[in-house]
Amino acid sequence: xxxxLLVTLLTVIYQIYSYAVTRKREEKQRVCRGLGIVLFSVxxxxxxxxxxxxxxxxxxxxMLGFRLLAHSLDRLDKKIFIDRYDDSPLD
Numbered sequence: 467x468x469x470x471l472l473v474t475l476l477t478v479i480y481q482i483y484s485y486a487v488t489r490k491r492e493e494k495q496r497v498c499r500g501l502g503i504v505l506f507s508v509x510x511x512x513x514x515x516x517x518x519x520x521x522x523x524x525x526x527x528x529m530l531g532f533r534l535l536a537h538s539l540d541r542l543d544k545k546i547f548i549d550r551y552d553d554s555p556l557d
Contacts, residue, residue: 472523479505483530487537499538506531 483505486497505527512524 468517468519472519476523476526479527479530483534486534495538495540498534502531502534502538504531505534 482501486494486501489497509524509527509529509531512520512527515521515524
């Protein structure tokens with residue numbers, strides 16, 4: 467019964483994750499940041515239960531939360547690249 471509940475819950479959460487990632491620009495940053503914090507928090511709470519199924523699903527939720535937080539940190543204006551090599555010396 468627990469497995470069926472977890473599979474259904476993780477499927478719904480993955481659908482919400484897919485929705486958040488397909489947003490554009492400022493809306494994507496806002497949605498990804500909020501959902502990333504929620505998923506990471508829920509993942510940490512499920513680790514407290516110490517049940518095997520909940521622990522693995524908690525780690526999965528934490529990974530999705532980290533990925534969403536990384537998506538929310540994406541720059542909107544990508545005209546400046548820090549790692550661009552400039553071969554002229556500083557004058």
